[in-house]
Amino acid sequence: MTSTHIHGTMRDRIVPCLLSILSIILSTILARTPVDAEQPVRPLRVVTYNLLHDGAASGFFKGETNLEERLEMVIRELKVLDADIIAVQEASDSRRHGNVPERLAHALGFHVVFAAATEHVFRLWPLDQAVVGIMGFREGPAILSRYPITASEAIDLTRCQRWIEPRMLLRAKVATEWGPLQIFSTHTARGDECQMEQVGKIVRERGDSGLSLLMGDFNTPETSVVLTALRNEAGFIDTYRMANPDEPGPTVWQRIDSEQPTASRRVDFIFILPGGRTTAAVRSSRVVLNHPGHLPDGAALWPSDHYGVLAEIDVIQPEGGSEPPQ
Structure with a gap:
């Protein structure tokens, strides 16, 4: 070899x-x-948005708000925003347009719960059902979720200012990859501060076990006595203000047929309330759904008379991992 x-x-x-x-x-x-x-880990993405319905008489007559065209714009934009959870207000169910929150959920492939405030006008079930049936119209808050909704609750809020004006607080428990979250959607009456106090109290009472998100149209600016107390005394975190200390961020009121922006006040909010050992940090927040589309004749049309608000939130679980979804 x-x-x-x-x-x-x-x-x-x-x-x-x-x-x-x-x-x-x-x-x-x-x-x-x-x-x-x-x-x-990616952030939790949430949106709150007042849809603007087509009016209480839309069960009988075609409204002048072009609801179908506006819904098409909203669906397109929500798909782009890729939110995990969406709280909507003025969601409607009418004889002419069908169940709008279910239509949105179907288009997005989401789960949904809906609370019709108009079913509680007189707080007499037979009378309320008869009125709603005759009108062919229901309206109230809804919650849409990419993740399963394991429980929900509709709360008829106290009417401190106008007895005939029903307002609801809708709660949904959602099983997410960040653990179970409590989601609240509401649309409080303008100037009804004791109603907003009740909302804050209910969220605190039901939010002991984990993180809660309170979203909606509060019909009042951030400088109001109640919202100031929620932030400074009750521990609620205003996501938009946390991410944008000096930006005005107006969300109302937009003329839906105007070529120009007309919103000048911020009344739509996403609040975080930490609970248990779970906390959160705001990664970003911005105003969304704040650009017009156009009708076939070229006329301007905005998605709603409100703009939406989006927040990206880092959910911080205690050491040892998140709670198992329930």
Whole structure:
């Protein structure tokens, strides 16, 4: 056997062995490299939005708000925003247009719960059902979720100012990859501060076990006595103001047929209330659904007389992981 043959045989054995050892070393290094360092957990994305319905008489007559065209714009924009949870107000169910929150949920592939405030006008079930049936119209808040809704509750709020004007607080418990969340959607009456106080109290009472999100149209500016107390005394976090300390962020009132923006006040909010050992940090928040579309004749049409608000939230679970979805 020649020397060259011996050297070649040894080389043929040593090289694969070295490559195998190198592969083991690289695998060990990669296994110890935390994936989360380069791939952070994505934030929870939530939206609140007042849809603007087509009027209480829309069960009988075609309204002048172009509801169908506005809904098409809203669906397109919500798909782009890619939210996980959406709270809507003035969601309607009418003889002419069908159940709008269910239509939105179907278009997005979401779960949905809906609370019709108009079923509580007189607080007499037979009378309320008869009126709603004759009118062919219901309206109230709704919650849409990418994740399963495991429980829900509709609360008829106290009417401190106008007895004939029903307002609801809708609660949904949602099983998410961040753990169970409590979601609230509401549309309080203008100037009814004791109603807003009741909303804050209910959210605090039901939010002990985890993170709660309170979203909706409060019909009052952030400087109001009640909203100031919710932030400064009750621990609610205003996501938009946290992310934008100096931006006005108006959400109302937009003329839906105007070419120009007309909103000048901020009355639509996303509030966080930490609960248990779960906290949250606001990654970003901005006004959305704040650009007009156009009708076939070229006339301007806005999605609603309100703009929406989006927030990206980092849910911070206690050490040891999140609670199991319930």
